[in-house]
Amino acid sequence: MGGENGPSTGMRGCASGLHSGGPLRSSVERVTMEVSAMTRFAFAGLAAVLGIAASCCIAAADTTDQALFTAVAPDAMLVLDLSGSMRWNPKGEIDASQEPILRFGNDICSGETFSDTPRPGLATDCARYLIAKRAIHTLLDDNRDGVIDGRDETGLDVRLGFWTFGSGSRKRRDIGRPYAEIWCGAGACPGSEAYAAGENSILYWTDRTLERLGW
DSSP, rough: OTTTTSSSHHHHHHHHHHHHTTTHHHHHHHHHHHHHHHHHHHHHHHHHHHHHHHHHHHHHHHHHHHHHHSSSOOEEEEEOOGGGGGSSTOOOBOOOOOOBOEEOOOOOOOOOOSSSSBBTTBEOOOOHHHHHHHHHHHHHHHSSSEESSHHHHHHHOEEEEEEEETTTTTEEETTTTTTTHHTTSSSSHHHHHHTOSSTHHHHHTTTTEEEEEEE
């Protein structure tokens, strides 16, 4: 078919060139490699663009979420432990009948030295529940003006409630009640020893007279 130099011979020559690694095969391989390289480059570019777009979307979502959560004040419950061991000093020193001894210490109730009676340098009652009381007052008096009122609520921006824990565990104030109401049971509480109006305030439950009567 086609004679000695006809189409059949040409096709055989083409096939021979492909199988023998001749010029035609080299050209095909070069074109294939170039197309493959261009394809990989295109996919790499597409991946980079998609990555940037995804990053932008995530950043936008994060910003939106942050705005959502920071607009709402968190809730927290103050739980005051009134179990018997809260009458002990930080070291837990008691007598044979489990009564607390050596309750007076330095201003921050630290160190190893405590006394049965107040004396210079050891004049602070360091019963554990009184340490908790002072810590709660520091928390509630957010602006440090010595008065617990609505300005502290605005500054701290946390909705609080109050529970007592011990033999009579119960909720004393719902979350969201005014700080002054939680602390002293009034509209504003000047000082850490303000008058306690009612048994649902922290000052009522941290009164040393009540301790002596038994919680």
